[in-house]
Amino acid sequence: MGALQDFRVVEYGGNVSAPYCARLFADLGAEVIKVEPPGGDPSRALGPFPQGSGGSGGGEADAEESGTFHYLNAGKRGVIADLADPEQLEFFHGLLAGADVLVENSEPGEFERFGLAAASLLERHPHLVVVSLSPYGRSGDWAERPGTDLTSQAAAALPLALGMPDREPLRIPFEQADYQAALHAFAAALCALYARRSSGRGQGIDVSVAQVMAYCVGGMHLVGAKGGAKWGQRSMSMKGSMYPTGFFACKDGFVCIASQTPKQWEAFLALMDNPKWAKEGQAGNAVYLGLIDSKPVDKHFKTWLMEYSRAELIEMAMAENIVMGVAQNVDEVLASEQYAFRQLFAELQVGGESVKVPKPGYQLKRTPTALATRGPALDADGGALREKLPDPIQLPQGEQPARALEGVRVLDFGWNWAGPMAGQLLADMGAEVIRIETSKRQDLMRFLDYTSWFFCHNNRSKMSATFNVTTPEGKELVQRLARKADIVMDNFAAGVMAKNSLAYDDLVAANPDIIVVSMSMAGQEGPLRGMRGFASIATGYSGMELMVGYPEVGTSTGLLPFGLGDTTMAIQAVVGALAALHERASSGQGQFVDVSQMDSAVSTLGEPLLAHQLAGDRVGPQGNTHTRYFPHGIFPAEGEERWLALAARDEDEWRGLCTAIGRDDWAADASLASAPGRRERAGEINEAIEAWCRGRERDAAVDALVAGGVPASPLFELEERNAHPHFVERGLCYQHEFADFDPCRIYGTPWLFSETPAAVTRKTPTLGENNDYVFKELVGLGDDEIAALKEKGVLV
Numbered sequence: 001m002g003a004l005q006d007f008r009v010v011e012y013g014g015n016v017s018a019p020y021c022a023r024l025f026a027d028l029g030a031e032v033i034k035v036e037p038p039g040g041d042p043s044r045a046l047g048p049f050p051q052g053s054g055g056s057g058g059g060e061a062d063a064e065e066s067g068t069f070h071y072l073n074a075g076k077r078g079v080i081a082d083l084a085d086p087e088q089l090e091f092f093h094g095l096l097a098g099a100d101v102l103v104e105n106s107e108p109g110e111f112e113r114f115g116l117a118a119a120s121l122l123e124r125h126p127h128l129v130v131v132s133l134s135p136y137g138r139s140g141d142w143a144e145r146p147g148t149d150l151t152s153q154a155a156a157a158l159p160l161a162l163g164m165p166d167r168e169p170l171r172i173p174f175e176q177a178d179y180q181a182a183l184h185a186f187a188a189a190l191c192a193l194y195a196r197r198s199s200g201r202g203q204g205i206d207v208s209v210a211q212v213m214a215y216c217v218g219g220m221h222l223v224g225a226k227g228g229a230k231w232g233q234r235s236m237s238m239k240g241s242m243y244p245t246g247f248f249a250c251k252d253g254f255v256c257i258a259s260q261t262p263k264q265w266e267a268f269l270a271l272m273d274n275p276k277w278a279k280e281g282q283a284g285n286a287v288y289l290g291l292i293d294s295k296p297v298d299k300h301f302k303t304w305l306m307e308y309s310r311a312e313l314i315e316m317a318m319a320e321n322i323v324m325g326v327a328q329n330v331d332e333v334l335a336s337e338q339y340a341f342r343q344l345f346a347e348l349q350v351g352g353e354s355v356k357v358p359k360p361g362y363q364l365k366r367t368p369t370a371l372a373t374r375g376p377a378l379d380a381d382g383g384a385l386r387e388k389l390p391d392p393i394q395l396p397q398g399e400q401p402a403r404a405l406e407g408v409r410v411l412d413f414g415w416n417w418a419g420p421m422a423g424q425l426l427a428d429m430g431a432e433v434i435r436i437e438t439s440k441r442q443d444l445m446r447f448l449d450y451t452s453w454f455f456c457h458n459n460r461s462k463m464s465a466t467f468n469v470t471t472p473e474g475k476e477l478v479q480r481l482a483r484k485a486d487i488v489m490d491n492f493a494a495g496v497m498a499k500n501s502l503a504y505d506d507l508v509a510a511n512p513d514i515i516v517v518s519m520s521m522a523g524q525e526g527p528l529r530g531m532r533g534f535a536s537i538a539t540g541y542s543g544m545e546l547m548v549g550y551p552e553v554g555t556s557t558g559l560l561p562f563g564l565g566d567t568t569m570a571i572q573a574v575v576g577a578l579a580a581l582h583e584r585a586s587s588g589q590g591q592f593v594d595v596s597q598m599d600s601a602v603s604t605l606g607e608p609l610l611a612h613q614l615a616g617d618r619v620g621p622q623g624n625t626h627t628r629y630f631p632h633g634i635f636p637a638e639g640e641e642r643w644l645a646l647a648a649r650d651e652d653e654w655r656g657l658c659t660a661i662g663r664d665d666w667a668a669d670a671s672l673a674s675a676p677g678r679r680e681r682a683g684e685i686n687e688a689i690e691a692w693c694r695g696r697e698r699d700a701a702v703d704a705l706v707a708g709g710v711p712a713s714p715l716f717e718l719e720e721r722n723a724h725p726h727f728v729e730r731g732l733c734y735q736h737e738f739a740d741f742d743p744c745r746i747y748g749t750p751w752l753f754s755e756t757p758a759a760v761t762r763k764t765p766t767l768g769e770n771n772d773y774v775f776k777e778l779v780g781l782g783d784d785e786i787a788a789l790k791e792k793g794v795l796v
Contacts (some may be wrong), residue, residue, distance in 0.1 A: 002029015078376025361600025403430020549621025
């Protein structure tokens with residue numbers, strides 16, 4: 001029994017974003033019908049393939065045995081439809097008439113040619129939720145531009161922070177921007193479906209991959225922006241945060257360290273026997289070292305780390321309460337006892353082999369996710385669907401709510417980024433989100449002035465109420481408040497809520513249909529359940545940190561300056577909460593949702609894990625390479641730190657690139673018509689592209705490439721990205737100007753709804769700002785009771 005078993009989804013998509021979004025529906029029980037053009041989804045050619053059927057095993061690739069295709073399309077039905085044929089287009093409309101959701105990532109202009117733009121579809125199918133994924137969005141200056149995961153990352157300014165300062169910037173490999181956008185689109189679709197429960201009306205949702213990543217990058221930058229930190233200082237350590245925070249080499253690999261207080265550095269110095277150099281100048285000042293200059297201690301600290309193995313360092317760190325994680329490689333990820341305990345991996349058959357693929361990072365305890373079958377063969381269900389279409393859906397039409405999640409109440413125990421980000425997304429969509437806080441132990445992001453912009457970004461549209469839950473009365477009052485809530489969310493370490501009598505078992509006793517979403521580093525169960533940490537700790541354990549780097553020198557640099565672990569856990573927690581909310585609407589029962597940051601980080605890494613299992617690839621640093629496209633990279637333009645990204649996915653784009661850079665001889669060379677042929681001459685081709693780019697102003701070079709049909713984008717700096725007309729039109733930024741906080745620019749929820757748009761509806765609350773409403777109207781306390789409880793240190 002899946003949480004979304006009442007829904008039917010039609011997917012018209014290729015490669016990653018739409019197929020992964022639709023698969024997430026299937027994981028939770030929805031019927032998903034994958035519609036492919038006659039040539040099939042391009043990911044059928046992506047691989048990795050089993051040895052002997054393409055890939056490193058040689059021979060012709062079998063389009064039915066691509067590991068990535070089955071990972072992206074597990075649990076779906078499949079049918080072919082040529083939308084250029086009027087009869088088959090009508091068949092497609094017949095499928096939509098019986099579907100709740102359409103998920104598509106068609107090329108710019110493709111759906112419009114067939115009369116399938118969202119507005120047209122809704123005229124004919126008013127019940128339908130239409131989810132459109134694209135590199136830059138369906139509106140704005142760049143809506144018609146070709147794009148890829150790489151160019152979306154560049155437009156978002158993300159690669160500026162990854163890599164080393166003397167080398168080209170790096171993308172996050174393996175289409176991670178497309179996966180993140182797919183998760184956001186899934187959450188947005190669940191919001192629209194919730195609004196439809198009261199109105200009977202669907203709507204269009206426009207999700208841009210670049211805008212999703214720009215929102216995440218913007219949030220990350222705000223951590224240190226008020227202190228003057230600049231986005232784009234490439235390094236293996238994180239500038240603008242407490243020292244030491246970074247990706248550090250040790251005797252047998254790398255460790256990820258995330259420090260939030262000076263005590264972490266003091267603990268390290270104690271482990272080093274408080275050396276003499278630590279008493280000189282600012283060497284003992286973690287704030288100075290992190291914000292101003294770490295050179296006085298870097299050499300000493302890095303030398304000390306090299307004396308120990310990962311296991312030895314972790315043992316010491318745990319004993320001293322230091323936040324540290326290891327960077328695992330793919331075989332360690334697949335062999336992890338923690339992941340095995342949590343049953344993170346499902347098994348699929350690919351080419352006669354049983355392989356492990358990761359499930360999502362959220363575990364709905366009563367209605368769990370499941371990857372039951374591999375992806376469909378080409379047109380596997382075509383005969384049955386052409387013979388009998390699903391019954392059309394007809395819903396009574398009512399008034400659409402102003403916000404999709406109107407009437408949903410959330411108690412938000414969020415801390416730092418992942419938890420507050422999850423609550424912020426729900427709040428912007430119309431849920432009443434109440435931060436549960438206490439003056440006795442404030443969120444550091446509220447408490448520290450230099451992180452207050454980051455706090456504003458993550459906590460706008462919310463309320464705040466203060467309860468000291470370390471007191472018996474405080475626990476009892478929050479339990480009483482939970483009786484009037486739909487969802488309770490936290491991102492504390494495993495066991496913290498239980499220690500305060502606020503675990504699921506405690507809350508369900510007060511409210512039998514409550515939904516409780518707990519986010520922690522390793523989840524509430526498993527041998528590592530007590531682990532503490534931040535984003536890079538999770539991506540280290542997932543294997544991702546070792547995949548970012550320069551392959552030609554075998555150097556991993558990690559992705560610590562960008563907190564992918566936090567953003568991916570936050571959006572997966574939102575998905576888990578919304579899926580449980582839908583299931584409760586059908587069953588009347590709430591449930592517990594256990595979200596692991598480590599699981600979430602692995603969940604989008606099916607391709608490299610399959611490459612290791614099927615083709616024996618150890619999956620080291622990837623640079624800006626792509627398994628199927630070439631050329632594919634980030635190149636320097638004229639001037640200092642001016643870069644552009646470009647990719648050639650097929651022969652047409654290759655020819656356009658050749659024309660743009662004046663190499664018509666290459667366009668006529670049959671040996672270069674395919675990516676493998678071009679890759680054999682990679683050095684020569686990359687040198688020519690780099691020489692052409694270096695001699696041109698960045699934006700002029702991009703315009704010339706785009707005019708030739710080549711996916712290309714400037715690697716924007718953060719400020720120019722925010723001011724770009726495309727992002728301005730799509731509402732990327734929001735100016736937060738209220739008396740209680742310094743004015744700051746924050747980032748809007750990156751989901752564009754046609755009927756129930758996301759919006760910042762409240763200023764960020766001061767501590768306890770909404771106490772009167774919460775204490776009196778929701779908890780039912782009188783003035784005398786409130787005064788007495790404040791005096792006792794309960795409501796503070």
